[in-house]
Amino acid sequence: MWKRGISMLSSSKSRLLNQMQVAYGFNACQVFSTGLLNPAEDAVSGARRKPFVTFVLGGPGSGKGTQCTRIVNTFGFTHLSVGDLLRKEIYSDSENGSMILDTIKEGKIVPSEVTVKLIKKAIEASENNRILVDGFPRSEENRVAYERVGGVEPDIVLFFDCPKEEMVKRVLNRNQGRIDDNIDTVKERLTVFEELNLPVIKYYSKKGILHKMLFILRWKEDEIHTLSHLHKKQSAYIDGTGTEDEIFERVLPIFAALR
Numbered sequence: 001m002w003k004r005g006i007s008m009l010s011s012s013k014s015r016l017l018n019q020m021q022v023a024y025g026f027n028a029c030q031v032f033s034t035g036l037l038n039p040a041e042d043a044v045s046g047a048r049r050k051p052f053v054t055f056v057l058g059g060p061g062s063g064k065g066t067q068c069t070r071i072v073n074t075f076g077f078t079h080l081s082v083g084d085l086l087r088k089e090i091y092s093d094s095e096n097g098s099m100i101l102d103t104i105k106e107g108k109i110v111p112s113e114v115t116v117k118l119i120k121k122a123i124e125a126s127e128n129n130r131i132l133v134d135g136f137p138r139s140e141e142n143r144v145a146y147e148r149v150g151g152v153e154p155d156i157v158l159f160f161d162c163p164k165e166e167m168v169k170r171v172l173n174r175n176q177g178r179i180d181d182n183i184d185t186v187k188e189r190l191t192v193f194e195e196l197n198l199p200v201i202k203y204y205s206k207k208g209i210l211h212k213m214l215f216i217l218r219w220k221e222d223e224i225h226t227l228s229h230l231h232k233k234q235s236a237y238i239d240g241t242g243t244e245d246e247i248f249e250r251v252l253p254i255f256a257a258l259r
């Protein structure tokens, strides 16, 4: 896997890494190779190291998956899209397949015991110590269930914020043949996001120093003020609008410390 990663370091990537070095004052090549040489097991004892986990949050179509791909390519993370893990379950002979299909179609949230088990299994199977968990936790219940099973909180939480109209436009143009990319489901997903996912984002923001946040909340103006006032120092703010390149420029500094 390491060899494969090193051969992926194409000249365009080298150029990007050099630009990052100039822009952010750190050795991006070093960051990249450290990511690759960041195995899940301790080289001497062989014991499993605590994974370095980043949760990637944001509404439907906010660009989580798109930016995760870039973070993977630049910082050597393994990307676990929880939506993808669930979709795989539908097509495997899993006992939960039809329940998952119905839940995704309706834009609701799959029970925590199912998702937490899938995430745990995927983290354990990963040879990499750096993990991006994309699209989870989607509710406080999800968050608590993960902490209970894993016994740890994430190291970083990213939140990609995007106006509703832009998210709807992106989802309806996504063109990946997803059963939930239709106007009725996306409307429901936005309601679920607001009711169940925003409290999770608020929770991590309050954690402040432990969790860096990318945070511009367009949803509830009163909360923006309170949260940004309370957590200005500890939080990193990002805007999920603009081109993919522009957004990634805002993401890069968050991982700059991972030398």
Ligand SMILES: Nc1ncnc2c1ncn2[C@@H]1O[C@H](COP(=O)(O)OP(=O)(O)O)[C@@H](O)[C@H]1O
Residues within 6 Å of the ligand: 058, 059, 060, 061, 062, 063, 064, 065, 066, 067, 170, 171, 173, 174, 175, 240, 241, 242, 243, 244, 247
């Ligand atoms: N900055 C952007 N501007 C325009 N379209 C984007 C941007 N980022 C992602 N997209 C597109 O929007 C759609 C949703 O992006 P995706 O990464 O799947 O979002 P999420 O995982 O948050 O639902 C995809 O078709 C993607 O190509």
Ligand SMILES: O=c1ccn([C@@H]2O[C@H](COP(=O)(O)OP(=O)(O)O)[C@@H](O)[C@H]2O)c(=O)[nH]1
Residues within 6 Å of the ligand: 058, 059, 060, 061, 064, 065, 081, 082, 083, 084, 086, 103, 104, 105, 107, 108, 109, 110, 111, 115, 134, 135, 136, 137, 138, 142, 180, 189
């Ligand atoms: O932790 C999760 C992640 C996803 N989902 C379900 O899977 C759907 C699609 O999630 P995905 O992250 O793929 O969607 P995205 O936000 O990327 O559009 C969601 O609407 C939920 O129904 C879930 O129940 N729990």
Ligand SMILES: [Mg+2]
Residues within 6 Å of the ligand: 064, 065, 081, 083, 135
């Ligand atoms: Mg996604």
